[in-house]
Amino acid sequence: MAIVLDAxxxxxxxxxxxxxxxxxxxxxxxxxxxxxxxQGPPLVQPYRDLLRLLRKEVVLAHSASWLFRVAPxxxxxxxxxxxxxxxxxxxxxxxxxxxxxxxIVALLGSARFMLALAGLxxxxxxxxxxxxxxxxxxxxxxxxxxxxxxxxxxxxxxxxLSSIAVFMQGPVGLRVSLALxxxxxxxxxxxxxxxxxxDNPATHLELTMVHEAMILEYSGRHLxxxxxxxxxxxxxxLSVIACVFVPWGIAVSGQGFAAYLIGLTLYLVKLSGGGLxxxxxxxxxxxxxxxRVPDFLGAALMLGLLATLLLFVSRVA
Amino acid sequence: xxxxxxLWCVAVLLGTGVAAVPAATHRLATSLVYGLAIGVSAIAxxxxxxxxxxxxxxxxxxxxxxxxxxLGAHFRIDTLAAFFLVVVNLGxxxxxxxxxxxxxxxxxxxxxxxxYPAFLAAMNLVVLADDAFTFLFTWELMSLSxxxxxxxxxxxxxxxxxxxxxxxxASLGTLALLxxxxxxxxxxxxxxxxxxxxTAFSGHVSAIVLALALIGAGSKAGLVPLHVWLPLAxxxxxxxxxxxxxxxxxxxxxxxxxxxxxxxxxxxxxWWGALVPLLGGVTAVMGVLYALMQHxxxxxxxxxxxxxxxxxxxxxxxALAFEANQMPAAAALALTAALFHVFNHSVFKSxxxxxxxxxxxxxxxxxMERLGGLIHRMPLTAFVFLVGSAAxxxxxxxxxxxxxWLTFQAILLSPALPQWSxxxxxxxxGALLALSAALAAACFxxxxxxxxLGRPRTxxxxxxxxxxRWSLAAMFVLAALCLLAGILPGHFIDALAPVAQALTGExxxxxxxxxxxxxxxxxxxxxxxxxxLLFAFIALAAWSATGVIHRWASAATRRxxxxxxxxxxxxxxxxxTAGSFTQPIRRVFGSVVFxxxxxxxxxxxxxxxxxxxxxxxxDLPWDVLYAPIAGLVGFAADxxxxxxxxxxxxxxxxxxxxxxxxxxxxxxxx
Numbered sequence: 001m002a003i004v005l006d007a008x009x010x011x012x013x014x015x016x017x018x019x020x021x022x023x024x025x026x027x028x029x030x031x032x033x034x035x036x037x038x039q040g041p042p043l044v045q046p047y048r049d050l051l052r053l054l055r056k057e058v059v060l061a062h063s064a065s066w067l068f069r070v071a072p073x074x075x076x077x078x079x080x081x082x083x084x085x086x087x088x089x090x091x092x093x094x095x096x097x098x099x100x101x102x103x104i105v106a107l108l109g110s111a112r113f114m115l116a117l118a119g120l121x122x123x124x125x126x127x128x129x130x131x132x133x134x135x136x137x138x139x140x141x142x143x144x145x146x147x148x149x150x151x152x153x154x155x156x157x158x159x160x161l162s163s164i165a166v167f168m169q170g171p172v173g174l175r176v177s178l179a180l181x182x183x184x185x186x187x188x189x190x191x192x193x194x195x196x197x198x199d200n201p202a203t204h205l206e207l208t209m210v211h212e213a214m215i216l217e218y219s220g221r222h223l224x225x226x227x228x229x230x231x232x233x234x235x236x237x238l239s240v241i242a243c244v245f246v247p248w249g250i251a252v253s254g255q256g257f258a259a260y261l262i263g264l265t266l267y268l269v270k271l272s273g274g275g276l277x278x279x280x281x282x283x284x285x286x287x288x289x290x291x292r293v294p295d296f297l298g299a300a301l302m303l304g305l306l307a308t309l310l311l312f313v314s315r316v317a
Numbered sequence: 318x319x320x321x322x323x324l325w326c327v328a329v330l331l332g333t334g335v336a337a338v339p340a341a342t343h344r345l346a347t348s349l350v351y352g353l354a355i356g357v358s359a360i361a362x363x364x365x366x367x368x369x370x371x372x373x374x375x376x377x378x379x380x381x382x383x384x385x386x387x388l389g390a391h392f393r394i395d396t397l398a399a400f401f402l403v404v405v406n407l408g409x410x411x412x413x414x415x416x417x418x419x420x421x422x423x424x425x426x427x428x429x430x431x432x433y434p435a436f437l438a439a440m441n442l443v444v445l446a447d448d449a450f451t452f453l454f455t456w457e458l459m460s461l462s463x464x465x466x467x468x469x470x471x472x473x474x475x476x477x478x479x480x481x482x483x484x485x486x487a488s489l490g491t492l493a494l495l496x497x498x499x500x501x502x503x504x505x506x507x508x509x510x511x512x513x514x515x516t517a518f519s520g521h522v523s524a525i526v527l528a529l530a531l532i533g534a535g536s537k538a539g540l541v542p543l544h545v546w547l548p549l550a551x552x553x554x555x556x557x558x559x560x561x562x563x564x565x566x567x568x569x570x571x572x573x574x575x576x577x578x579x580x581x582x583x584x585x586x587x588w589w590g591a592l593v594p595l596l597g598g599v600t601a602v603m604g605v606l607y608a609l610m611q612h613x614x615x616x617x618x619x620x621x622x623x624x625x626x627x628x629x630x631x632x633x634x635x636a637l638a639f640e641a642n643q644m645p646a647a648a649a650l651a652l653t654a655a656l657f658h659v660f661n662h663s664v665f666k667s668x669x670x671x672x673x674x675x676x677x678x679x680x681x682x683x684x685m686e687r688l689g690g691l692i693h694r695m696p697l698t699a700f701v702f703l704v705g706s707a708a709x710x711x712x713x714x715x716x717x718x719x720x721x722w723l724t725f726q727a728i729l730l731s732p733a734l735p736q737w738s739x740x741x742x743x744x745x746x747g748a749l750l751a752l753s754a755a756l757a758a759a760c761f762x763x764x765x766x767x768x769x770l771g772r773p774r775t776x777x778x779x780x781x782x783x784x785x786r787w788s789l790a791a792m793f794v795l796a797a798l799c800l801l802a803g804i805l806p807g808h809f810i811d812a813l814a815p816v817a818q819a820l821t822g823e824x825x826x827x828x829x830x831x832x833x834x835x836x837x838x839x840x841x842x843x844x845x846x847x848x849x850l851l852f853a854f855i856a857l858a859a860w861s862a863t864g865v866i867h868r869w870a871s872a873a874t875r876r877x878x879x880x881x882x883x884x885x886x887x888x889x890x891x892x893x894t895a896g897s898f899t900q901p902i903r904r905v906f907g908s909v910v911f912x913x914x915x916x917x918x919x920x921x922x923x924x925x926x927x928x929x930x931x932x933x934x935x936d937l938p939w940d941v942l943y944a945p946i947a948g949l950v951g952f953a954a955d956x957x958x959x960x961x962x963x964x965x966x967x968x969x970x971x972x973x974x975x976x977x978x979x980x981x982x983x984x985x986x987x
Contacts, residue, residue, distance in 0.1 A: 073862055142751055
C-alpha cells in the first residue's frame with residue numbers, strides 16, 4: 001500500500017513541476033514588470049504562450065535535419081525528468097534514488113548538449129554564436145555546481161538530494177561553508193537559466209543573446225517544448241536551492257496526507273519568495289559583457305572550492 | 318585450458334600475419350585477413366569473458382620453452398588479465414569488422430595486412446606475459462607492429478615525422494620499463510613475475526619503480542607531458558588501427574601500470590596517491606583543452622584519448638591513496654571506477670574513430686572546417702557518432718557517465734584520508750575532473766556540430782555517401798554497448814568485482830541483488846544511480862510529450878529558408894566553424910594554457926581588402942621539455958661530427974688515451 005501511495009506522490013510531483021513551471025516564470029515576469037512600474041503581462045501568460053505555440057504550424061529551415069526535429073522532445077523530456085527528481089514538497093519518493101545530485105546536473109548537461117547541437121543544425125551564424133557561448137558558460141558552471149555538490153555531500157554524507165534535505169532539516173547550525181555554497185549555487189543557477197547579468201531572457205538584440213540565439217530557428221510546437229523546458233529548468237534550480245537551504249516543511253515518505261499538504265503549501269511560499277528575490281536581483285543589476293562571464297563563474301567555482309576546504313578546517317576546530 | 322586457447326589464438330594471428338606478407342596483394346587477402354581476425358578475436362573474447370565471469374582467484378599458468386634459455390616464456394591468466402583481454406579482443410573484433418569494409422579502400426594493403434594481425438597478437442601477449450622478458454619483448458612487438466601501421470601511408474605529409482617521434486617515445490618507454498623490471502628482478506635476476514611478487518621492496522626502490530612505470534606505461538598511455546607522440550601517431554594510421562591504438566593499446570599500457578604498481582610492487586606509500594591523481598587530473602584537463610583547439614577530426618579524438626587516460630589515472634591514483642591508508646573498500650571503488658572507464662573508453666573511442674574513418678572514406682577530409690551537413694548524406698553514421706559523442710561527454714544515460722560518476726563517488730570518500738595534503742588535493746582534482754567533463758561536452762558539440770550538422774562547406778562534403786554495411790555493423794555494435802553499459806552498469810561492475818578483489822582485497826557491494834537494477838557504490842543512503850530507470854523515464858516522458866503533441870497540437874510543417882534574424886546568408890561559409898566555435902573557450906583558457914594570442918588586422922574603412930585574424934598558440938610541454946632536449950641532442954651530434962674526420966694520428970692518440978684512462982680506472986678499482 002505504501003509503495004502505491006509513494007508512486008502516486010511521485011506522479012503528483014511529476015505533474016506539479018510541469019504545471020507550476022510556467023506559473024513561476026509568469027510570476028517572475030510580473031514582479032519584474034511591477035518593479036519597473038509597468039502593468040506587465042498577466043500571471044497566466046506563459047500558459048497562453050505555450051498553447052498558442054502549440055496551435056501554430058512549424059516553419060522548418062530547408063537545411064534542418066532529423067536532429068533538429070527530435071531535439072525539442074529530448075530536451076523537454078530530460079529536463080522534465082530532472083525536475084521531477086528534485087524533492088519539491090516531499091523527499092524520499094520511490095524514484096528519487098534513481099539519480100543523485102550529480103546525475104541531475106548531468107541530465108541537464110544532456111539537455112544542453114542537444115540544445116547546443118540543435119543550434120548548430122540549421123547552419124546559421126546566430127545558432128553558432130549561441131551554442132558556442134552556451135558551451136563556454138557551461139564549461140565553467142558545471143564544475144562550480146559540482147563543487148557545491150561536493151561541499152553539501154561532505155556535510156550530509158550523501159549526494160542524494162532527499163538525504164541532504166532530511167539532513168539539513170536537522171540541527172546543522174550556521175556554517176560559513178554553507179553560506180559560500182549558497183552563493184555559489186545561486187550564481188550557477190543564474191548562469192544556467194540565462195538570467196541577467198549573464199544573459200537576458202527577454203532580449204532579442206542579436207549580439208547579446210545566448211539562449212535565445214540557439215533557439216532562433218525554432219517555431220510552433222518545437223518552440224513550445226523548448227520554452228517549457230526552460231521554465232522547468234528555472235523551477236528545478238529554485239527547487240534545489242529551496243530543498244537544500246530552506247528544507248523545512250518537506251514531507252518525508254509515510255508522514256501522511258496532511259504532511260504532503262503542508263509541504264506543498266510551504267513549497268509554493270518558497271517558490272514565490274525565490275521568484276521575488278530573483279526579480280528584484282534582475283531589476284537591480286545590469287547585464288555584463290560575455291567575456292566577463294568567466295570571471296563571474298570562476299568566482300562561483302572558487303567559492304565552491306573554498307567551501308569544501310573551509311569544511312576541513314572547521315572540522316579540526 | 319583457457320590459456321591454451323588464447324595462446325593458440327595468438328599463434329593463428331601471428332601465422333596470419335606471416336602468411337599475409339606474400340599474399341597481401343591478392344584480391345581476397347583483405348577479406349581473409351580481417352575475417353580470420355574477427356573469428357580468432359571472437360574466440361579469444363569469449364574465452365577471456367568466461368574466465369572473467371567465472372571470477373575465481375585461481376590463475377592458470379603455462380611455461381613455453383622459448384625466449385631466454387634459462388627462463389623460458391611464462392604465461393598466466395588471472396582475472397585482471399582476463400578483463401584486459403576482454404577489452405583488447407572486443408576492440409579487435411569490432412576493428413576487424415570495420416576493416417572488412419574500410420580495408421577495401423586501402424591503397425597499399427601490403428603495408429597494412431601483415432602487421433595488423435601481428436599487432437593484435439602482440440597486445441594479447443603483453444597481457445598474458447608472466448615474466449619480465451616476455452613482457453618487454455611482446456611490448457616492443459606491439460610498439461613496432463603499430464609503428465609499421467602508422468607508417469602505412471608514409472608519403473602523406475606529416476606521417477613520417479609522426480612515425481619518427483612515435484619510435485623515439487616508444488623506445489624511451491621501453492627503456493624505462495627495462496630499468497623498472499631490472500630493479501624489480503634485483504641482483505638475483507628473478508625475472509618471473511612470481512619471483513618478483515614474492516620479494517619485498519624497500520621504499521626507495523619502489524619509488525623509483527613507480528616513477529619508471531609512470532614513464533614507461535604513461536608514455537604509451539599518453540600521460541601529459543609524455544603524450545606528444547600520441548596525437549601525431551594515432552591519426553596517421555588507417556582509421557581502424559587508430560581505433561585500436563587509441564581505444565585498446567593505451568589500455569594495454571594501463572594494464573602494464575596496474576600490473577607493475579598494484580600487483581608486483583607490493584603495498585603503496587601514501588604520496589603515490591597524491592602524485593598519480595595529480596598527473597591524471599592535469600592530463601585530463603590538458604588533453605581536452607588541446608582537443609578543443611584541433612580542427613582535424615582524428616587528431617581531436619586522439620587528444621580526447623589523452624583526456625580519458627587522465628580520468629583513468631585519477632581513479633587508479635585514488636585507489637593507491639586509499640590502499641596506502643588501509644581503506645580497501647574505498648580502494649576497490651576507485652579501482653572499479655578506473656577499470657570501468659577503461660572498458661567504456663575502449664568502446665566509445667573505437668566507435669568515434671570508426672565514425673571519423675567513415676567520414677574520411679566518404680569525403681577524403683579530416684579537416685572539420687571543410688565538412689558539414691553530413692547528417693543528411695550519412696544519417697546512420699551521424700546517429701552512431703552522436704551516441705559516441707554523448708557517451709564520451711559523460712552524459713546520462715550512456716556509459717561514460719557511469720564510470721565518471723563512480724570516480725566522483727571515490728573522490729567524495731577522500732575526506733576520510735588521514736593525510737592533510739591528500740584532503741586538500743583530492744577535491745581540487747574533483748574540480749579538474751568536472752572541468753574536463755564539461756569541456757569534453759563542449760568539444761563534442763563542436764566535433765559533431767561542425768562535421769555533421771549545418772550546411773556542407775565543400776563539394777566533397779556535399780557529395781558524401783553513406784559508408785558500407787560492415788563498417789556500420791561495427792559502429793552499431795559499439796553504440797549498443799555504450800547504451801547497454803550505461804543503463805545496466807550493475808552487471809558490468811559485478812564482472813569487475815573479482816579484479817578489484819584480487820588487487821585490493823575488497824570489492825564494491827554486489828549490484829545484482831539490488832532492486833530495480835540500480836547501482837550503489839557504498840550505501841544507498843549515500844548515493845545511488847539507476848540508469849535503466851532514468852532511461853525509461855526519459856523515454857516515457859518523450860513518448861508522452863510526443864503523444865500529447867500529436868493528439869492536440871498542430872501537425873502542420875512548412876519548409877522555408879532559415880530565419881537567421883531576417884538576414885539569411887546563402888553562402889555556407891558564413892556558418893560557425895570549429896575555430897569560431899571554440900573562440901570563447903580559447904580566450905578563457907587558451908590565453909593561459911597555450912599563451913594564445915589573437916591578431917586582428919582590419920583594413921581601414923572603404924578598403925575592400927579582406928580582414929585577417931591570426932591566432933598564435935604555443936605548445937608549452939613541447940617548447941619547455943622537448944625542444945631543449947632535441948636541441949641538446951642536435952648539439953651533441955654536431956660536436957661528435959667533428960670526430961669523424963680526423964687524421965689517423967689523431968685517432969691513434971684517442972685510442973691510446975682511452976686505453977690509458979681505462980687502465981687507470983681499473984687500477985683504482987682494484
